[in-house]
Amino acid sequence: MLKSYTYPKFAYQRPPELDGGPAKRHPIIVVGAGPVGLAAALDAQQHGLPVLVLDDDDTVSVGSRGLCYAKRALEILDRCGVGDPVADKGVSWSVGRTFFGEGEVFRFDLQPDADHKRPGMVNLQQYYLEEYQVRRCEQVGVEIRWKNKVVSVRQQSDRVELNVETPDGVYVLEADWLIVCDGARSPIRAMMGLDVEGRIFMDRFLIADVIMKAPFPAERWFWFDPPFHRNQSVLLHREADDVWRIDFQLGWDADPAEEKKPERVIPRIKAMLGHDREFELEWVSVYTFQCRRMARFNHGRVLFAGDAAHQVSPFGARGANSGIQDTDNLVWKLKLVIQGDAPARLLDTYSEERTFAADENILNSTRSTDFITPKSAASRTFRNAVLQLAQKHPFARKLVNSGRLSVPAHYTGSSLNTADSDVFAGLMEPGAPMDDAPIVVDGRPGWLLDQLGNRFQLLLYADDPERVPLDAFAALKDARIPVEPIIVSPNAARRGGVRVLQDVKGLFAKRYDARDGTAWLARPDQHVCARWRAADPAKVRAAVARATCTA
Amino acid sequence: MPLQLQPNFHDAAKRYIRDFSPGDDFYQLLIDTHRDLTDEQSAQVNAKLVLLLSNHIGDIAVLREAMALAREGA
Numbered sequence: 001m002l003k004s005y006t007y008p009k010f011a012y013q014r015p016p017e018l019d020g021g022p023a024k025r026h027p028i029i030v031v032g033a034g035p036v037g038l039a040a041a042l043d044a045q046q047h048g049l050p051v052l053v054l055d056d057d058d059t060v061s062v063g064s065r066g067l068c069y070a071k072r073a074l075e076i077l078d079r080c081g082v083g084d085p086v087a088d089k090g091v092s093w094s095v096g097r098t099f100f101g102e103g104e105v106f107r108f109d110l111q112p113d114a115d116h117k118r119p120g121m122v123n124l125q126q127y128y129l130e131e132y133q134v135r136r137c138e139q140v141g142v143e144i145r146w147k148n149k150v151v152s153v154r155q156q157s158d159r160v161e162l163n164v165e166t167p168d169g170v171y172v173l174e175a176d177w178l179i180v181c182d183g184a185r186s187p188i189r190a191m192m193g194l195d196v197e198g199r200i201f202m203d204r205f206l207i208a209d210v211i212m213k214a215p216f217p218a219e220r221w222f223w224f225d226p227p228f229h230r231n232q233s234v235l236l237h238r239e240a241d242d243v244w245r246i247d248f249q250l251g252w253d254a255d256p257a258e259e260k261k262p263e264r265v266i267p268r269i270k271a272m273l274g275h276d277r278e279f280e281l282e283w284v285s286v287y288t289f290q291c292r293r294m295a296r297f298n299h300g301r302v303l304f305a306g307d308a309a310h311q312v313s314p315f316g317a318r319g320a321n322s323g324i325q326d327t328d329n330l331v332w333k334l335k336l337v338i339q340g341d342a343p344a345r346l347l348d349t350y351s352e353e354r355t356f357a358a359d360e361n362i363l364n365s366t367r368s369t370d371f372i373t374p375k376s377a378a379s380r381t382f383r384n385a386v387l388q389l390a391q392k393h394p395f396a397r398k399l400v401n402s403g404r405l406s407v408p409a410h411y412t413g414s415s416l417n418t419a420d421s422d423v424f425a426g427l428m429e430p431g432a433p434m435d436d437a438p439i440v441v442d443g444r445p446g447w448l449l450d451q452l453g454n455r456f457q458l459l460l461y462a463d464d465p466e467r468v469p470l471d472a473f474a475a476l477k478d479a480r481i482p483v484e485p486i487i488v489s490p491n492a493a494r495r496g497g498v499r500v501l502q503d504v505k506g507l508f509a510k511r512y513d514a515r516d517g518t519a520w521l522a523r524p525d526q527h528v529c530a531r532w533r534a535a536d537p538a539k540v541r542a543a544v545a546r547a548t549c550t551a
Numbered sequence: 552m553p554l555q556l557q558p559n560f561h562d563a564a565k566r567y568i569r570d571f572s573p574g575d576d577f578y579q580l581l582i583d584t585h586r587d588l589t590d591e592q593s594a595q596v597n598a599k600l601v602l603l604l605s606n607h608i609g610d611i612a613v614l615r616e617a618m619a620l621a622r623e624g625a
Contacts, residue, residue: 394557395555
């Protein structure tokens with residue numbers, strides 16, 4: 001039991017199938033009601049797909065675990081209706097301070113991107129995120145079956161059969177598609193005999209959540225080799241409710257059971273905070289980690305996402321954040337396949353794009369780990385030299401790597417992209433996650449990304465919104481895979497049947513390198529998939545076909 | 552040209568999206584160069600690396616400045 005948080009207990013209900021109820025086929029079953037499974041379920045619901053969630057427990061995450069939620073994850077949560085409570089409850093921070101030995105090396109300010117709806121990162125205990133997601137599931141009618149544990153999986157050509165164990169016995173469920181979000185140790189991955197390959201790191205870390213009223217600002221403090229914990233690293237981060245997260249690197253030889261005992265933990269924290277600081281210990285865990293992934297994330301009708309598919313070191317907050325990006329990528333594709341509007345091989349591109357992203361996350365988090373915990377004397381010498389030089393020299397500051405905070409992958413090499421045929425500047429190329437911008441719509445201030453998502457959209461940029469030839473694009477709306485035209489303009493206008501987004505600060509034009517006549521085709525997951533200096537409906541149709549494997 | 556102390560790593564073969572990536576590429580290359588060497592071998596590699604790069608830079612005024620900064624706090 002935590003002092004700052006009361007775990008909700010969700011009621012187990014006896015499944016009707018146990019009483020001979022009809023065994024109906026479910027279009028989608030999600031296994032695992034963690035942040036990723038719940039994100040998948042809410043996304044499916046958002047797309048109008050009936051979805052059932054199974055979880056072997058009856059509460060949320062124990063302990064704070066996933067702590068930092070990055071801008072891209074917040075944008076996806078926004079699209080699925082839980083961005084506000086997470087951003088409101090979460091602690092925003094932008095200043096990071098880095099210490100080495102006795103002194104401070106430097107501080108950085110991430111400067112939350114001005115003129116984006118969401119900041120670069122908020123800190124929030126994972127149990128809050130899950131609680132908000134569960135509440136949202138209840139609101140929108142996603143069924144979650146608690147204390148329902150999948151004990152076997154049989155994949156047939158046209159369905160997946162599950163044996164599910166409950167407190168009242170075992171029953172059978174059938175699904176057209178199974179989304180597996182059952183975590184790093186993924187029982188289903190094991191049941192299917194699938195491998196996951198990568199590196200184990202020979203190190204142990206102690207996480208302690210402590211409650212304290214401290215006047216420290218909401219900043220990320222990172223110590224290399226501090227006097228209170230010699231030769232190791234320490235991280236201090238603020239969470240919601242006066243809870244603080246402290247991570248101590250322990251080394252490989254530490255005894256996890258011993259290190260978790262309060263009589264071991266409390267002196268470590270006192271040495272760090274000073275003996276006068278009052279605090280209460282809330283939750284303690286000792287962890288090791290691996291950087292590894294499955295060779296592919298889709299196996300027929302079984303789709304793996306989150307930690308079940310890939311694991312990273314915790315440095316850089318790339319676990320839950322990347323898992324939520326997995327489901328963002330997966331669900332719109334699955335919808336098209338379920339509706340018969342795209343072939344099943346569209347799901348191969350889920351694996352293609354998200355293994356690419358997983359490799360980027362593994363690369364970045366492995367580099368952070370190698371910097372934080374050097375594996376040889378030479379590596380440690382370089383690390384310490386970088387930290388010494390960083391006190392004075394900007395080039396060395398850039399090399400200090402205490403975690404490269406989670407940013408989304410740009411799927412620039414994706415087979416779904418239509419290659420540029422025109423010249424553009426900037427980063428909003430095919431495959432890029434779309435940058436936000438302040439806009440005015442219907443006379444009210446808003447955000448570009450709140451206008452995007454869940455379907456293909458064609459952004460038409462025009463100096464004069466009245467002159468956009470909408471008739472030329474009208475047929476796109478009624479196509480089998482519809483495309484919604486949207487006008488973006490520095491000027492306000494009302495056009496029947498189409499949204500006009502006024503680029504009030506000119507930041508859309510700047511971030512997207514827009515000129516009169518430029519058009520972007522946006523995917524349902526808010527990624528660019530094509531762009532042109534002049535929009536042509538035939539080219540748009542071809543780009544949609546390419547982005548859906550229907551060419 | 553004075554000693555460059557601003558971030559300066561780049562790779563003509565790559566387009567970088569994140570500003571930390573070129574430096575991280577360099578740092579990984581450096582650490583990988585030392586992988587599986589003994590401490591003595593690493594010291595030799597470092598010495599050779601300093602000599603190779605010094606010759607490449609060539610400008611003794613720049614090298615003098617770098618050597619003075621490197622010696623600070625030693």
